[in-house]
Amino acid sequence: MIVSYNWLKEFVEFDLPPEELAHLLTMLGLEVEGMERRFGDLDNVVVAQVIDKQQHPNADKLSLCKVDNGAEILGIVCGAQNFKAGDKVALAQIGAVLPGDFRIKKSKIRGEESSGMLCSEKELGLAEDSAGIMILPQDLQLGTPVFDALGLKDTIFEVGLTPNRADCLSVVGIAREVAAKLGKRISYPVQKVVESGAPIDTVASVTVEDPHGCPRYTARYISGCTIGPSPQWLVNRLQAVGMRSINNVVDVTNYVLLEYGHPLHAFDFDLLTARKIVVKRASDQDKFTTLDGQERVLISTDLTICDGEKAVALAGIMGGGNSEIRDVTRNILLESAYFAPSGIRRTSKRLGLHTESSHRFERGTDINILTRALDRAASLIAELASGSVATGVIDVYPQPVEQRKITLNCSKVNKLLGLDLSEQEIVHFLERLEFKAKQIERGVYEIVIPTFRVDIEREIDLIEEVARLNGYERIPVTMPLARVFSDRPPRHQRLETQIRSLLVDQGFNEVINFSFVSPSALEKLLPEADVAPPVPIKLLNPLAEEQSVMRTTLISGLLETVKRNLNFRTMTLRIFELRRIYLAHPERELPEEPMMLGAVMVGRRNPEGWNQGKEEVDFYDAKGVAEHLLASLRIRQPLFSTSDLPPYFHPGKSCRIFSGTEAVGSVGELHPTVSENFGIDKQIFYIEFNFEKLLSHVDAVPTIVPPPRFPDTFRDVALLLDEELPAQDVVGYLQALNVPELEGIDIFDFYKGEHVPEGKKSIAIRIRYRSADRTLTDDEVNPIHQRLVEKMVKNLKASIR
Structure with missing residues (x-):
C-alpha cells in the first residue's frame, strides 16, 4: 500500500516527523518498507517574479528577462511566450537538478548570459506535457521553494501489509490506526450529495x-x-x-x-x-x-x-x-x-x-x-x-451482515501478554479502534467488531489488538525457565540418521522431491496395461495438474530427478530419498503414511578416470548396497526371493527382500518399459525398503559373538536341480534344519549347458561345520554331512553330480 504523509494529515492531526511516523506504523504491525521524499531535492527551484521581459537581441524566438528571486535580480534567457512582466514563475537557480538529472548551470545563450531557467510543469515532473512555463499564484512569497509554496512537498510511505489487514488498504484505514495509537480522533470525509x-x-x-x-x-x-x-x-x-x-x-x-x-x-x-x-x-x-x-x-x-x-x-x-x-x-x-x-x-x-x-x-x-x-x-x-x-x-442487500460479537476475558489478556492492565485500559484500547464493548460480568466483555475488520474472528485476535495499541515494546522481557534434560533422539530418528550416513558412505546423494505428483506419473510405473494403478489421494485445490495427487511411491519422483540430470549430461547417478508416501485407507479418512527408502543407481560403477574401469553398475552392485545396509542394521539372515515383485521391476533381474517371513523391500533393475515411459534410455537399478517394517527387524542391542576357539571344516557338494528352483531355497532349507554344527552355507559355482540335462542346473555348495566346545573330527562331520545331502536329494528332488 502506497500512502502519502500529507493525505494522512487530512484525517488525523499529528505533528510526528515522517521518520517517527514510519516507526509508529511499523510497531503497529504495518511495516514501512520504504520512504520517498517527493520533491524534497528541488528546494533550489524557488518562487520568482518577472520584472522585465524584452526581445533577445540575437534571436527572434527568445526573450531576455530580469527576474527577482527575493534576494537578487537575475538575467534569464527564456524561449516560452506565455508569460509577461509581473507574473510569478518557478525559477530553477544555478545548481538545481531537475527530474531527468538535468543540472542548471550559468550559460550564455546567443551571446546573452542566463543565470537559471524558468520552468514548465513538465520540466518539474508535474505533467506529461505543457505549453509554456508554469505561472504561479500572485500571493506566493518570493524566494520560497516552489513545492513548499504549492504544498506539493510530501513523503510517500510504502507499507507492507499482511493479507489479513484488508482494512489498511486505504488512507482512511491507516489513518484510523494512527489515530488509535496516538489517542486522536479521525475526521472522516464528508459526503454532501445534492x-x-x-x-x-x-x-x-x-x-x-x-x-x-x-x-x-x-x-x-x-x-x-x-x-x-x-x-x-x-x-x-x-x-x-x-x-x-x-x-x-x-x-x-x-x-x-x-x-x-x-x-x-x-x-x-x-x-x-x-x-x-x-x-x-x-x-x-x-x-x-x-x-x-x-x-x-x-x-x-x-x-x-x-x-x-x-x-x-x-x-x-x-x-x-x-x-x-x-x-x-x-x-x-x-x-x-x-x-x-x-x-x-x-x-x-x-x-x-x-x-x-x-x-x-x-x-x-x-x-x-x-x-x-x-x-x-x-x-x-x-x-x-x-x-x-x-x-x-x-x-x-437481501441479507444484511451483522457485526460479529466476541467475548473477551480481561484476565486472559494480562495472562497471555504478561501485563497488568486494568479493565478500563483494555476496553479503551479497543474502543479507540472503533470496537464497541459491553460488560457482561466483572472482567468479561462482549466486544462488537466493526465490519471493516474482517481479520478479527477470535478472542486471541482482540488480545493482539490490545498488545499492538499498548505497544509491543512494553511487553516485559522475561528469561525462559531453563530445564536440563536428555536430548537423546528416539530410536527411529537414530536409524534414519544411520541409514542416511550408510548410503552417503556408499556414494549416494540425498534428494527431496515433492509429495504431490501427476496421476500420469503413477501410470508410467505400470509396464502392463491390464494392471490397475493404485488409487492415489486427490488434492482438493491443486496448484497444477502435475501436482494434483499424493504420491504412493518414491520411484516416480526419483525417476523424474534422474531424467532431469541425464538431460544435463550427468550420466552417473547415485541418489536416494527417505520420505513418506500416502496410501488411501478404505475405512479411515486419513491415509496411511509409511516411511519409505528409495535409492537409484545408474551409469558407471566407478568414477571416471584413466585408471578406472568403464563397467556400468549391474544387479549385483545394487544387491551389494542392499546387503551392506541390512548387515549394518544387524538384520540377520535376510532372504532374497523372485516372488511377488512390484510391477515396475524387471521380473528376471529383481528380487524381494525378506526378513523372516515379512517382505521388507525389493532390489533390482527397473522394467525397461518403465524407464522408456519416463524418457530414460539407460538401465536403472532401484533399491526400495519399507522403513517401518525394516525398523521392526533391527536388533535393538548389538550381539557380541566372540571369535571361535576351534577350527572349522567344510564339505563341498554339487547338486543337479530343477532350473526353476531358486538357489535361495536350497540355502533356506539347510538353515531350517537347525543343525548345531552347521556354521555357514556358500554357493560357489553355477553351471547350465553341456552335460547338464534340459530344464536342469548345477550348483556347487560349500557347507562349513564348527563346534563351540571342541575340534570336530571327520568321523563326526561325515555322518552329519551325509544326512544333509540325503535330505536335499529327497526333499529338493536333487541328484548328486
Missing part, C-alpha cells in the same frame, strides 16, 4: 442473480456530466501515490478507492443496452474484452456484470471496453458493490489478471461502507464533472 431530478428507480434497475457471489450491490445515477481533465489537486494526489490521471470521472473512482479502500466502477449509462444491471455467472466459453483490450475466455464460475444482454464488466476485477467512460459520455451509472473474496480470487488467479480492485476484494472489503464510498464519489463527480445526481440510491 440530489435532483427523477428517482433513480425510474431510470435504472439492478438484479442480482447470484447473491452468494454478490451479497450487496448499490448504484447511483449521475446525468449531464462533462468529461475532461481533473483539477490539479486531484492529479497531484494520484500522482503522489503512483497513479496516472485519466479523466475527472475515472480519477474520482480511483481517488475514493485509495481513500476508503473500496473499489467503485463508472459505466457509460448510454452504452448499457437494456439500461439495467444484472449480476450473474458467465457461461462456459463466453468471451469478454476488458479495458486493457485483452479478450478473456470465461467459465461458469466467473461473476460478470451485465446490461441485460451482454457482459459489461468482470465483477470486482476490471470493466469492459464496451461500457468505459469516453470523452462524449454524458450519463453515468456509478457502482459500489461487495463481491465474495473466494470468487474474485479464483477468477483473478485463473485469468492472471490482478488489479487494484481485485487486490482488495480478494482480501475482503467492508460490506457496510458501500453507500458511504458511493456518496463520496457521486458528490465529487457532480462537483468536478458538473453532473446532476438522481434522487435515491439502488441498494440490493
Whole structure:
C-alpha cells in the first residue's frame, strides 16, 4: 500500500516527523518498507517574479528577462511566450537538478548570459506535457521553494501489509490506526450529495442473480456530466501515490478507492443496452474484452456484470471496453458493490489478471461502507464533472451482515501478554479502534467488531489488538525457565540418521522431491496395461495438474530427478530419498503414511578416470548396497526371493527382500518399459525398503559373538536341480534344519549347458561345520554331512553330480 504523509494529515492531526511516523506504523504491525521524499531535492527551484521581459537581441524566438528571486535580480534567457512582466514563475537557480538529472548551470545563450531557467510543469515532473512555463499564484512569497509554496512537498510511505489487514488498504484505514495509537480522533470525509431530478428507480434497475457471489450491490445515477481533465489537486494526489490521471470521472473512482479502500466502477449509462444491471455467472466459453483490450475466455464460475444482454464488466476485477467512460459520455451509472473474496480470487488467479480492485476484494472489503464510498464519489463527480445526481440510491442487500460479537476475558489478556492492565485500559484500547464493548460480568466483555475488520474472528485476535495499541515494546522481557534434560533422539530418528550416513558412505546423494505428483506419473510405473494403478489421494485445490495427487511411491519422483540430470549430461547417478508416501485407507479418512527408502543407481560403477574401469553398475552392485545396509542394521539372515515383485521391476533381474517371513523391500533393475515411459534410455537399478517394517527387524542391542576357539571344516557338494528352483531355497532349507554344527552355507559355482540335462542346473555348495566346545573330527562331520545331502536329494528332488 502506497500512502502519502500529507493525505494522512487530512484525517488525523499529528505533528510526528515522517521518520517517527514510519516507526509508529511499523510497531503497529504495518511495516514501512520504504520512504520517498517527493520533491524534497528541488528546494533550489524557488518562487520568482518577472520584472522585465524584452526581445533577445540575437534571436527572434527568445526573450531576455530580469527576474527577482527575493534576494537578487537575475538575467534569464527564456524561449516560452506565455508569460509577461509581473507574473510569478518557478525559477530553477544555478545548481538545481531537475527530474531527468538535468543540472542548471550559468550559460550564455546567443551571446546573452542566463543565470537559471524558468520552468514548465513538465520540466518539474508535474505533467506529461505543457505549453509554456508554469505561472504561479500572485500571493506566493518570493524566494520560497516552489513545492513548499504549492504544498506539493510530501513523503510517500510504502507499507507492507499482511493479507489479513484488508482494512489498511486505504488512507482512511491507516489513518484510523494512527489515530488509535496516538489517542486522536479521525475526521472522516464528508459526503454532501445534492440530489435532483427523477428517482433513480425510474431510470435504472439492478438484479442480482447470484447473491452468494454478490451479497450487496448499490448504484447511483449521475446525468449531464462533462468529461475532461481533473483539477490539479486531484492529479497531484494520484500522482503522489503512483497513479496516472485519466479523466475527472475515472480519477474520482480511483481517488475514493485509495481513500476508503473500496473499489467503485463508472459505466457509460448510454452504452448499457437494456439500461439495467444484472449480476450473474458467465457461461462456459463466453468471451469478454476488458479495458486493457485483452479478450478473456470465461467459465461458469466467473461473476460478470451485465446490461441485460451482454457482459459489461468482470465483477470486482476490471470493466469492459464496451461500457468505459469516453470523452462524449454524458450519463453515468456509478457502482459500489461487495463481491465474495473466494470468487474474485479464483477468477483473478485463473485469468492472471490482478488489479487494484481485485487486490482488495480478494482480501475482503467492508460490506457496510458501500453507500458511504458511493456518496463520496457521486458528490465529487457532480462537483468536478458538473453532473446532476438522481434522487435515491439502488441498494440490493437481501441479507444484511451483522457485526460479529466476541467475548473477551480481561484476565486472559494480562495472562497471555504478561501485563497488568486494568479493565478500563483494555476496553479503551479497543474502543479507540472503533470496537464497541459491553460488560457482561466483572472482567468479561462482549466486544462488537466493526465490519471493516474482517481479520478479527477470535478472542486471541482482540488480545493482539490490545498488545499492538499498548505497544509491543512494553511487553516485559522475561528469561525462559531453563530445564536440563536428555536430548537423546528416539530410536527411529537414530536409524534414519544411520541409514542416511550408510548410503552417503556408499556414494549416494540425498534428494527431496515433492509429495504431490501427476496421476500420469503413477501410470508410467505400470509396464502392463491390464494392471490397475493404485488409487492415489486427490488434492482438493491443486496448484497444477502435475501436482494434483499424493504420491504412493518414491520411484516416480526419483525417476523424474534422474531424467532431469541425464538431460544435463550427468550420466552417473547415485541418489536416494527417505520420505513418506500416502496410501488411501478404505475405512479411515486419513491415509496411511509409511516411511519409505528409495535409492537409484545408474551409469558407471566407478568414477571416471584413466585408471578406472568403464563397467556400468549391474544387479549385483545394487544387491551389494542392499546387503551392506541390512548387515549394518544387524538384520540377520535376510532372504532374497523372485516372488511377488512390484510391477515396475524387471521380473528376471529383481528380487524381494525378506526378513523372516515379512517382505521388507525389493532390489533390482527397473522394467525397461518403465524407464522408456519416463524418457530414460539407460538401465536403472532401484533399491526400495519399507522403513517401518525394516525398523521392526533391527536388533535393538548389538550381539557380541566372540571369535571361535576351534577350527572349522567344510564339505563341498554339487547338486543337479530343477532350473526353476531358486538357489535361495536350497540355502533356506539347510538353515531350517537347525543343525548345531552347521556354521555357514556358500554357493560357489553355477553351471547350465553341456552335460547338464534340459530344464536342469548345477550348483556347487560349500557347507562349513564348527563346534563351540571342541575340534570336530571327520568321523563326526561325515555322518552329519551325509544326512544333509540325503535330505536335499529327497526333499529338493536333487541328484548328486
